[in-house]
Amino acid sequence: MFSLSQRIQTLSNQALTFACFIFVFVIATSWLQLIQQHAFMTPSSIDNIKTSINLRTSRYYGSMNGKPKENSKILFDLNTDLSPLFNWNTKQVFVYLTGEYEGQLRPQTKSEVTYWDKIITKGDNAKLQLKNVRSKYAVWDLEEVFVGRELTFKLKWNIQPWIGPLIYGEANGNKTITITSGKPANVKNEKKSSA
């Protein structure tokens, strides 16, 4: 502490050291808050799933050598309240609806595809009550046939905190649905009836 530069160094060093303790405190308390608010047992209900298959011949939709590829889309209802995921260390939450399925030619392979996702930045918007929502992404498989697969739909989430590691989890409430070869025209009818 003799000279000015020494004082600057010891002060900034000590300030940073205590800042590390503050970081640990924030990470630990926000984790405890998640557990206390039962964030890892958040219920969700995915209902009224309607599947449709669209044959695409574009390479950007998985078609190879001009062979049409089955692209799967869905319509679904979603009801869940994700506000337990929000505390003082939550920057934003990424919610995504995935379908898990096994390979038909090779049943030991498991695939997980994302149909829909959403970024929630405020706890006030964390209550999701969606009706007859169209999936964001068209999904196709490496194997030729997608019709008849059993997909287990799950709502997963990912908390992006201000400080600390990403936290992954999934909401309770799965739904298993068999993909049927509904025509895309079906989808349009649904949209009309909902509008």
Place this chain on the structure above:
Amino acid sequence: MSEILQELGRKLVFPIDFRSQKNTERYQQLILIAGAILASLIGFFAQSLLYLVVTYGLAIVVAMVVVLPAYPAYTREKLDWVKPKISM
């Protein structure tokens, strides 16, 4: 150029006396610990990281004001050097 820098460096030492060196270190530690605890509590009960960062920043500023400058009170005790015995 380097001579000017050396000159400048010699002028920027701002030394303080031994007792103040000990005291400033203790003040610094107290202010920062109290600031860190206070910031954590305020942030937690307000559920706001912004309040936490602002409170801790204020604590650091206070510590800087208390510790960094060589106030006259910190330089009061001059060292008594032994007087040379040999007369020239």
